[in-house]
Amino acid sequence: MHGKQTSKESKKRILQSAVKLFARQGYGNTGLRELSKEAGVNLAMINYFFGSKKALLKEILDVFFAGYLQVAGSELSSEGELSVKLRKFIHSSINFFETHCDYLLVTISELPHDDPEITEYKAKWGKQMVETIGALLEPVAVDSTMKKSIPPVIFSSILMSMMASRFLFNPVMKQVQPGELAELSNERYADIISAIFSHGIESVYRTKI
Amino acid sequence: MHGKQTSKESKKRILQSAVKLFARQGYGNTGLRELSKEAGVNLAMINYFFGSKKALLKEILDVFFAGYLQVAGSELSSEGELSVKLRKFIHSSINFFETHCDYLLVTISELPHDDPEITEYKAKWGKQMVETIGALLEPVAVDSTMKKSIPPVIFSSILMSMMASRFLFNPVMKQVQPGELAELSNERYADIISAIFSHGIESVYRTKI
DNA sequence: TGATTAATTAAACGTTTGTTTAACTATAAT
DNA sequence: ATTATAGTTAAACAAACGTTTAATTAATCA
Numbered sequence: 001m002h003g004k005q006t007s008k009e010s011k012k013r014i015l016q017s018a019v020k021l022f023a024r025q026g027y028g029n030t031g032l033r034e035l036s037k038e039a040g041v042n043l044a045m046i047n048y049f050f051g052s053k054k055a056l057l058k059e060i061l062d063v064f065f066a067g068y069l070q071v072a073g074s075e076l077s078s079e080g081e082l083s084v085k086l087r088k089f090i091h092s093s094i095n096f097f098e099t100h101c102d103y104l105l106v107t108i109s110e111l112p113h114d115d116p117e118i119t120e121y122k123a124k125w126g127k128q129m130v131e132t133i134g135a136l137l138e139p140v141a142v143d144s145t146m147k148k149s150i151p152p153v154i155f156s157s158i159l160m161s162m163m164a165s166r167f168l169f170n171p172v173m174k175q176v177q178p179g180e181l182a183e184l185s186n187e188r189y190a191d192i193i194s195a196i197f198s199h200g201i202e203s204v205y206r207t208k209i
Numbered sequence: 210m211h212g213k214q215t216s217k218e219s220k221k222r223i224l225q226s227a228v229k230l231f232a233r234q235g236y237g238n239t240g241l242r243e244l245s246k247e248a249g250v251n252l253a254m255i256n257y258f259f260g261s262k263k264a265l266l267k268e269i270l271d272v273f274f275a276g277y278l279q280v281a282g283s284e285l286s287s288e289g290e291l292s293v294k295l296r297k298f299i300h301s302s303i304n305f306f307e308t309h310c311d312y313l314l315v316t317i318s319e320l321p322h323d324d325p326e327i328t329e330y331k332a333k334w335g336k337q338m339v340e341t342i343g344a345l346l347e348p349v350a351v352d353s354t355m356k357k358s359i360p361p362v363i364f365s366s367i368l369m370s371m372m373a374s375r376f377l378f379n380p381v382m383k384q385v386q387p388g389e390l391a392e393l394s395n396e397r398y399a400d401i402i403s404a405i406f407s408h409g410i411e412s413v414y415r416t417k418i
Numbered sequence: 419t420g421a422t423t424a425a426t427t428a429a430a431c432g433t434t435t436g437t438t439t440a441a442c443t444a445t446a447a448t
Numbered sequence: 449a450t451t452a453t454a455g456t457t458a459a460a461c462a463a464a465c466g467t468t469t470a471a472t473t474a475a476t477c478a
Contacts, residue, residue, distance in 0.1 A: 003424030004475050010425075024323045028237020032466060042427055047467060049425095105321040112314040112380050114233050123384040130385055150401060151389045153382045154375065158405065161374035162367055169366035171321050175332040176339055180360045192359060192413060196367065199412035200405025212453030213445045219455080241436060251457055256437060258455095419478105426473070434465065443456070448449100 011049040013039040015063075018056055023102035026109060027057055058121060061110065064103040065125040071096045072132045082139050086198060089136060091190040093163050098186055101167050108168055130156045140205050150204065162193050220258040222248040224272075227265055232311035235318060236266055267330060270319065273312040274334040280305045281341045291348050295407060298345060300399040302372050307395050310376050317377055339365045349414050359413065371402050 017039035021030045032053060036043040050056040075089040097104050110118060134152035166181070166189055173181050202208060226248035230239045241262060245252040259265040284298040306313050319327060343361035375390070375398055382390050411417060 002422040002476050002478095004426085004473080006425065006475090023321055026235065026237045026318075026322050028235045028239075029322075030237075031464070033464080042425095043466095044428085044468080045426070053466065108377070109235075109318045109321060111377055112232055112318060113235050113238070114380060119380075119384065122381045126378070126381040126385045130382075151386065151393060153378075153386045153389050154393060154398070154401070157374040157378035157382060158371055158402070161370040161377065165366040165370035166363065168317070168320055168370065169335070169362075171323060171328075172331045172335040173339070173362045173366060175328065176335045177360065177362045180362050184360060184363060189363070192363070193367070195413045196409025197405065198409075200407075200409040203408035204401060204404045210453085211446055211448095211451080213443080213455045215445095215455065240434070242434085251455095252436095253438080253458085254456070262436065422475100422477080424473100424475085427471080429469085429471105431468070432466100435463080436461100437463105438461070439459085441457085441459105443454105445454080446452085448451075 008049075010039070010041050010045055014041055014046055014049060014056070015059065019060055019102045019106060022057070022060065023105040023109075027106070054115075054117065057106075057110070058118065060103060060106055061118070061121050061125075064100055064107050065121065067100060067103075068093070068096055069125070069128055069132070072129070076132050076136055082136075083198060086136060087191075087194045090159075090163060090194045090197070091187070094166075094186055094190040094193065097164060097167055104164060104167055108164065129160065133159060137201070140201060155201070159197055162197060163190075217258075219248070219250050219254055223250055223255055223258060223265070224268065228269055228311045228315060231266070231269065232314040232318075236315070263324075263326065266315075266319070267327065269312060269315055270327070270330050270334075273309055273316050274330065276309065276312075277302070277305055278334070278337055278341070281338070285341050285345055291345075292407060295345060296400075296403045299368075299372060299403045299406070300396070303375075303395055303399040303402065306373060306376055313373060313376055317373060338369065342368060346410070349410060364410070368406055371406060372399075 014035070017035055018030075021035055021038060032046050033043055036046060046053070046056065050059060071092050072089065075085070075092050078085065078088070080088075111122065130152050133156040137152075137155065170181060223244070226244055227239075230244055230247060241255050242252055245255060255262070255265065259268060280301050281298065284294070284301050287294065287297070289297075320331065339361050342365040346361075346364065379390060
């Protein structure tokens with residue numbers, strides 16, 4: 001290996017700053033000059049490391065998707081009762097969402113858009129998410145007499161939305177009732193989501209989880 | 210009244226096209242020239258009618274917020290049992306979300322952003338939403354021994370997210386399992402959300418709704 | 419030490435951006 | 449018919465955009 005070695009520190013700072021700015025201002029409203037200034041890096045370094053602005057967005061989505069699928073998958077493959085498995089899955093998911101909050105917000109903001117290059121990423125991730133949550137809840141769906149009543153695509157979306165709700169609405173709600181949001185721990189929040197979803201699913205499927 | 214009268218037809222077309230493009234591409238990724246072409250209108254008409262691009266976004270949020278608060282408020286003031294009131298509230302909300310799907314997507318995409326001008330709008334709306342849903346569920350919270358266990362800010366966010374989940378994930382999920390999403394009627398979808406949330410809340414508050 | 423190359427820089431590229439201007443059209447009221 | 453004005457237009461504005469280039473720095477290996 002010849003040449004300078006900075007262990008890609010600048011690249012990391014660009015990614016960090018990009019996630020922060022994209023989450024707070026939106027991808028389209030953030031200029032590369034503003035980003036380079038925030039990262040304390042020369043403008044040209046962004047295209048040097050990432051190739052283009054859109055590739056930088058892809059990288060952000062990739063980090064989030066890959067990281068979350070790993071978390072979700074590891075919870076899926078564990079042993080145990082369904083109720084505690086589901087509860088652990090929700091807790092792990094919400095913990096990941098908190099540690100990657102800005103990643104989550106960028107992802108959610110990009111969900112509705114139909115850029116072909118980005119859509120591929122989202123579809124691939126969405127498919128795996130539905131499979132994971134579908135596999136997790138398979139016992140319920142199989143035991144139930146209303147098996148096909150709720151497509152996995154639907155209750156996966158519902159659960160994902162529930163788990164993300166705190167982070168999506170946080171920027172708004174912290175202005176509505178400052179403090180009240182911060183007081184509630186993520187553990188308690190995850191318990192609430194878990195309780196609502198578990199008993200909700202029970203009632204819909206008329207089955208005990 | 211002197212001068213031409215076109216009953217603001219151009220203004221309506223601009224707003225329609227703006228909602229459509231902002232929802233599919235994002236506010237920041239949509240240029241005014243592209244918008245004027247989509248609306249079949251001269252570029253200058255946009256600033257003539259709306260003043261600025263950002264004012265156009267504000268108008269979109271205003272239409273959505275005002276319309277939804279009216280729907281939500283009318284459900285709140287009606288008489289009846291809590292369980293059916295809640296169910297009707299959820300049905301009306303989801304119906305409104307469907308008829309204003311692109312408005313909803315624009316709003317969700319803008320939720321995390323911290324533009325001061327827009328933040329005012331969102332905070333005002335968020336406050337009224339929390340009050341509305343809080344008032345709807347007040348009987349439960351009062352009867353329960355765990356009264357302060359869930360801040361209204363939290364379960365309002367959860368319910369909003371649940372109701373919006375189908376529309377937020379639709380652009381992704383229709384690529385995951387085409388058809389399966391469209392098959393499920395909004396009535397059935399609202400019933401599912403209603404059942405999950407009602408029984409979920411019951412279990413958390415250990416109270417019968 | 420000298421060759422090699424990853425990292426960094428300032429400057430410029432051509433587009434596209436949101437906005438404004440001034441002229442023009444067409445309708446409604448006097 | 450004349451005037452006033454809402455609506456519409458093409459053209460231009462400076463500023464910002466994403467991207468590229470060529471030159472320079474500095475660390476690594478032979």
